[in-house]
Amino acid sequence: MVTKGKLLYEGKAKIIYETVEGKGYLVHFKDTITAGNGEKKAEVPKKGEINNQISSLIFSYLKDKGVENHYISQLSTREMLVEKVGIIPLEVVVRNVATGSICRRLGIKEKKVFSNPLVEYYYKNDSLGDPLICENHIELLELATKSQLEGIKAIALQVNALLTELFESIGIILVDFKLEFGIGEGNRIILADEISPDTCRLWDMESGASLDKDVFRKGQGDVLQGYTEVLNRLKGRS
DSSP states (O other): OOOOOEEEEEOSSEEEEETTTSSOOOEEOOEEEEEETTTTTOOOHHHHHHHHHHHHHHHHHHHTTTTOBEEEOOOOEEEEHHHHHHOOSSEEEEEOOOOTTTHHHHOOTTOOOOEEEEEEEEEOGGGGGGGGEEEHHHTTTSSSSSHHHHHHHHHHHHHHHHHHHHHHTTTTTEEEEEEEEEEOOOGGGGSSSSOOOEEEEEEEEEOOOOOOOOHHHHHHSSHHHHHHHHHHHHHHOO
C-alpha cells in the first residue's frame, strides 16, 4: 500500500509527492506538453498515462540489463513509485544523429549520423534557459565531482547502447535523448526522471516519421499518435 503524501515539486510534465509510508517518492505524470523552454504549451489528454507506461517499461528493461535507476514499480496508469534521490541539476543529452539545436549551433547537416555518440551537458536552470555547459563549468558550479561526472557519462553511454538496441528491435531509430541523474543512499549515482517520447527523439525506421515531441514542437499533427505507437511496439516486444 502506498499513500500520496506531501507535494514536493511540480514541473512541466510531472508532480513529485512524498509517500505517507516513507517508501519512496510518488511520481504523477501530467498531460501538459511544452516546447521552447515552456513558451509553447498545451494539454494532451492521456499523454501522462502513456509516458508513465513507457517510462516504466524502459526503466524495468534497463534495470534487468544492470543499469541502476530510481524506478520501483508502476502504481497506476499515471503514477509510479521511485526511490528517493537528490536530483543533480544536469541534463545529459546523448546524440546519435544530428538534428535540432546542434544543427543550428554548429551548422552540422541535418540527419548526419555520428560515428560515435555525442554527450552534452546542460545546466538545469529554468531562469537561465538550461544553458549548454562543459565539464569545467560543472566543476566550477559544483554540480558534480569529477568522479561523479565520469560515472554519469559512463551510464549515459551504456543506456544509449541498450536503448539503441531496444528501439531497433521495434523498428525505431533512437536519434537523441535526455537523461537526469540523482544521488541515492551511499552516495550512489542513480538514473532518474523519465525516459519517454517527451525526452527522446524517435524516428520510424521505414517512414522516417517522428514519434516524439517534435510533432508538437513543429505543429505537424497529432502528437499522441506517435506516443501511442511507441507504447504499443514496446508492449508488443515484451
